[in-house]
Amino acid sequence: MITNTTRRFWYALLSSIAFMVRYRYFKKWFWLPLLILAVGFLLPHSMIIPVKDANQSSWNKNSFWAYPWGSSITHKGIDIFAKKGTPVVAATYGIVVYTANSGKGGKSVMILGPKWRFHYYAHLNAIQTFPLKPIQQGEIIGTVGDTGNAKGKPPHLHYAITTPFPYISLRDKEAVQGWKKMFYLNPDTWLRPLESN
Numbered sequence: 001m002i003t004n005t006t007r008r009f010w011y012a013l014l015s016s017i018a019f020m021v022r023y024r025y026f027k028k029w030f031w032l033p034l035l036i037l038a039v040g041f042l043l044p045h046s047m048i049i050p051v052k053d054a055n056q057s058s059w060n061k062n063s064f065w066a067y068p069w070g071s072s073i074t075h076k077g078i079d080i081f082a083k084k085g086t087p088v089v090a091a092t093y094g095i096v097v098y099t100a101n102s103g104k105g106g107k108s109v110m111i112l113g114p115k116w117r118f119h120y121y122a123h124l125n126a127i128q129t130f131p132l133k134p135i136q137q138g139e140i141i142g143t144v145g146d147t148g149n150a151k152g153k154p155p156h157l158h159y160a161i162t163t164p165f166p167y168i169s170l171r172d173k174e175a176v177q178g179w180k181k182m183f184y185l186n187p188d189t190w191l192r193p194l195e196s197n
């Protein structure tokens with residue numbers, strides 16, 4: 001399947017529409033979730049590197065979708081290396097959807113940003129935010145660490161962006177799990193300034 005976040009997002013969206021259509025009192029509001037959706041897509045989007053003092057050489061631009069990548073099969077984000085304890089900052093403004101303390105990501109934070117993109121920050125040493133907190137771009141949400149399956153590896157931030165709305169043009173017939181690329185955006189696209197020639 002796709003990501004848990006994508007699944008939960010569609011479940012919440014479809015059940016809220018179904019709820020509003022079903023009950024007479026809410027029926028006239030069925031367009032509200034659709035309006036909220038539309039507004040989300042219209043919000044302006046900009047990004048910064050989510051680790052303090054990191055630069056373009058802090059990650060390998062070929063690490064996105066690297067294969068093979070252990071139990072994940074392909075690497076669906078980029079790894080930004082930094083000293084343990086370096087502040088992790090929000091790449092975009094948004095709202096914290098959840099924080100987690102276990103699993104492959106270890107201590108991790110999921111933030112919903114503009115355009116219905118979900119930003120995932122994993123392997124944190126410490127989480128310094130909480131669910132439903134509105135977040136400004138650049139706000140500290142935790143620190144770089146080696147939790148989860150990064151244990152024993154150099155500390156780094158695993159940063160991934162998922163979208164519940166597939167970007168059909170990103171489908172890749174060559175790559176392993178290439179169809180999933182519709183649901184994962186490559187952070188390098190925004191974080192690496194356009195090369196001047």
Ligand SMILES: [Zn+2]
Pocket residue numbers: 075077078079157158159
């Ligand atoms: Zn990673």
